[in-house]
Amino acid sequence: PAIFKSSCPMDITFFPFDHQNCSLKFGSWTYDKAKIDLLIIGSKVDMNDFWENSEWEIVDASGYKHDIKYNCCEEIYTDITYSFYIRRLPMFYTINLIIPCLFISFLTVLVFYLPSDCGEKVTLCISVLLSLTVFLLVITETIPSTSLVIPLVGEYLLFTMIFVTLSIVITVFVLNIHYRTPTTHTMPNWVKTIFLSLLPKVLLMQRPLEQQRKNISRKNKKESASKSCKSKHSKHKDTKLQKEQQCSHCDKATELITTKTRQLSHQTLKWMPEHTEYSPEVKDVISNIQFIAENMRSQNETKEVEDDWKYVAMVIDRVFLWVFIILCVFGTAGLFVQPLIADT
Structure with a gap:
């Protein structure tokens, strides 16, 4: 068994909701297919020994076998590429x-x-x-x-x-x-x-x-003047009828004063x-x-x-x-x- 460390370019356009696709390519540059032929067992990566990460989640991990003829040589070379489609946990x-x-x-x-x-x-x-x-x-x-x-x-x-x-x-x-x-x-x-x-x-x-x-201002003025008039006359000990007549005259006087003041x-x-x-x-x-x-x-x-x-x-x-x-x-x-x- 061996541990391989690899790096891949990352597209962070949608960070922190980004997905990354990293590939691991296994093959021989020395021996062609006639001398070394690689066989893939299953189309998915075995995840039994995978330790879950707190930042990344593997969405898909699949492997593919490729037989490629390069421009440099006439022989065919075999490689197996594993693609890991990972998602950032946001x-x-x-x-x-x-x-x-x-x-x-x-x-x-x-x-x-x-x-x-x-x-x-x-x-x-x-x-x-x-x-x-x-x-x-x-x-x-x-x-x-x-x-x-x-x-x-x-x-x-x-x-x-x-x-x-x-x-x-x-x-x-x-x-x-x-x-x-x-x-x-x-x-x-x-x-x-x-x-x-x-x-x-x-x-x-x-x-x-x-x-x-x-209207509200006029009403407030009339009420304040009426209250003032009533408070002045309430000090005198007159009969109830006299108080009502005085307040009535006071209200009329207040209205007259307000009207005349407006028209002036x-x-x-x-x-x-x-x-x-x-x-x-x-x-x-x-x-x-x-x-x-x-x-x-x-x-x-x-x-x-x-x-x-x-x-x-x-x-x-x-x-x-x-x-x-x-x-x-x-x-x-x-x-x-x-x-x-x-x-x-």
Whole structure:
């Protein structure tokens, strides 16, 4: 008996789901078939003395006899070739390489679900990128080193690195949009059409109506004023009827004040004739009211534009959330499907 050690070229394109075909050729270069004839016993290799390996599994081991006439000589030479079709066991690499990388990819997806107001989007992106970099440094020695082909797991790691880097770029862009103001940027009409009307419907995003917000604000003002009025009159020891009448008058006064305050603006004050003479105190009050009304209108318009920019940033976040989920799912599925397609 003898022990032979042999090496064979390996194709690691689909590492760690690769298969290798290694051959052992036995024959004589000195004696031709007329002097030495080799006989093969059975078409399969005897596996009784084979020790199972923790990394490789022999799928098939078959032997063939060849009678070959080479160009150098007229004689026929006999050889027996055994082909070992082996498969790498991917459990170790799946647990230690693919699954951690998959988790990092899904952490990148969560970046787009994080609200922009929290101020931690870029921090999360950079943390994910640093964790991926450290992970790559740790597993460098585990991946076969070759410049002929890029292993499948190497492609997936490269895909994840690009994935995380793009998330940082997109996050910076989204934050830039989120904090835009009407004093620095003007929202184009196509942005309003696409990101405020079209895409929210496609993404099933519903924005609260402006009228609903106004109604809620009015209701809150009336309730707060009514509660304040009731608390003031509750201190007096009057009859129940007097309290109800006072609160009723208070509610009416609150509604009247709210209505008049809403209607008060620069236009409503124009009905006053210019030639009418007022005391300096009254003119001062009118001027201050006009200033307050204009200032409140300007603040409301600015707030509406800022809210529109924030909503555009939210829509972009939601778009890339779905895009990155689809890319992550299909990229991971492609990692496992490619070896199966290659086998078929």
